[in-house]
Amino acid sequence: MAHIQHRRTTGTTIAAISVEPLNIPLLEPFTIATGSTSEARNVLITITLEDGSVGYGEAAPFLPSLGEDQNTALAAAQSCAALLQGKDAAHWRSLARLLRSLYFSQSSVCAGFEMALLDALTRSYGLPLYAFFGGAGNAVETDISIPLVEPEHAYELARAAVERGIRTIKIKVGSDVREDVARVEAVREGAPNVGLTLDANQGYTPAEALLCLEALDERDIRPLLLEQPVPKDDYEGLRYVTQHSRVPVAADESAYSAANVAHLIAMGAVNVVNIKLMKSGIVEALDIAAVCRATHTQLMIGAMMESRLAISAAAHFVAGLGGFRFIDLDTPMLLAADPFIGGYEQRGGLYDLSGVESGLGISRRQ
Incomplete structure (x- = not known):
């Protein structure tokens, strides 16, 4: 029956x-x-x-x-x-x-x-979302990004970042190498005691990426990281930069699934993987993090142009899993309005999630 x-x-x-x-x-x-x-x-x-x-x-x-x-x-x-x-x-x-x-x-x-x-x-x-993800911690500390701007403006933005308590600055590069070097120099002058990372967003050839790093090295500037120096499909170019530089190289646009990240790591193309929830989603991001942990590849979290809502989700993800070396979740600081409240409390670059009682802790502003 x-x-x-x-x-x-x-x-x-x-x-x-x-x-x-x-x-x-x-x-x-x-x-x-x-x-x-x-x-x-x-x-x-x-x-x-x-x-x-x-x-x-x-x-x-x-x-x-x-x-x-x-x-x-x-x-x-x-x-x-x-x-x-x-x-x-x-x-x-x-x-x-x-x-x-x-x-x-x-x-x-x-x-x-x-x-x-x-x-x-x-x-x-x-249950707070960070606890659901494992509860490794309840706070994360983000950098802040400086876009492709003139050196004078980059200097001002760097000074402002220091004043608000930011301890790492990410500088956009990948246009003209000379202009990029000048921008990085200006940021170093405006923020002499903070860590610097570079993000080329696929803008360089392998030779240009190495030229930029060499020019900065001559000026005693050693970035903590160079992110996505070459076009996302150029795995060999990514490997070339990684193998010819002492600066750690991160895959961003090149890294979008656990299988493709495993391939990049196996071929020695990267030292760091930038997980973005918008690229992979949460389920796949958990698998990417597991691949990186298993191969001792450093983890980074990044974002698109996201509000407090999606950034809270990424912060809960990172805090819950733990073990992320680079955190780039600054986009709410670049927005002129905030339609949400909660998710985290911010002090300088620190996002404190400990006050969240359940879920993301986000509500819409009335």
């Missing part, structure tokens, strides 16, 4: 999902080697469970890096919402796999839904 299974709802069943644009202006235009932006044009995802728990997620599409923009993200998010309606958020891993199997080219949307699912679920459980 066949058993008829009745569909049961639990408190963690998804009752409602909403998707809407999230537009936030920047304090000033932010320019990197692959483009310039003056506004975060993101997507806000809100998931409500049967027990009333509400979870928030943010998709931060960026066309040059992800091949997504706000319009494609909104369209994909609406379709994802229809797929998840009535499902149990407790099965977040299988739901994440379902979304990624269908919408793999909309990675920021998949990440936003994973974020909203986990926020709602851990609110329902009464």
Whole structure:
């Protein structure tokens, strides 16, 4: 006799999902080697469970890096919402796999839904998200980024960063090597006692990357890190820079899945891997972190142009797992408005999560 299974709802069943644009202006235009932006044009995802728990997620599409923009993200998010309606958020891993199997080219949307699912679920459980991820710590300390600007402005931004208590500055390079060196020199002058990292955002050839590092070395400037010096598909170029430099080299745009990160590490192409939730989503990011730990490859966390919401998720991820060497979660400091409250308390570059009682601890500003 066949058993008829009745569909049961639990408190963690998804009752409602909403998707809407999230537009936030920047304090000033932010320019990197692959483009310039003056506004975060993101997507806000809100998931409500049967027990009333509400979870928030943010998709931060960026066309040059992800091949997504706000319009494609909104369209994909609406379709994802229809797929998840009535499902149990407790099965977040299988739901994440379902979304990624269908919408793999909309990675920021998949990440936003994973974020909203986990926020709602851990609110329902009464557990802070960092504790859900392992509770290794409850605070992270971020750097702040200086875009492709004139040396004089870079100097001013560096001074301002020091005044607000920032201890590491990330400098965008990858345009003209001479201009890049001048910008780094200006930052060093404005912030003589902070750590410096460089991010070329795919802007260099291998020879240009090494030329930049050599010119800085002649000026007694040794960066802590050079991030993504060459185009993302040029694995051999990445390896060439890594093998010919004493400065650690990080993969960012080149690193997007556990399998591809394992390949980069096996070929000796990188010393550091920059995980971005918008590239890989949370489930895949956990696997990437595991690959890096197993191979003693240093971990970094980064972000697209994200608000306090998505940055909180990344901070909870890093604090919960522990062991991240480089933390680049500064984008809320570049925005002219903040539509959210909570998630963390900020002191200088420190994001303190210890006051979060459940989930991300984020709420919308009224």
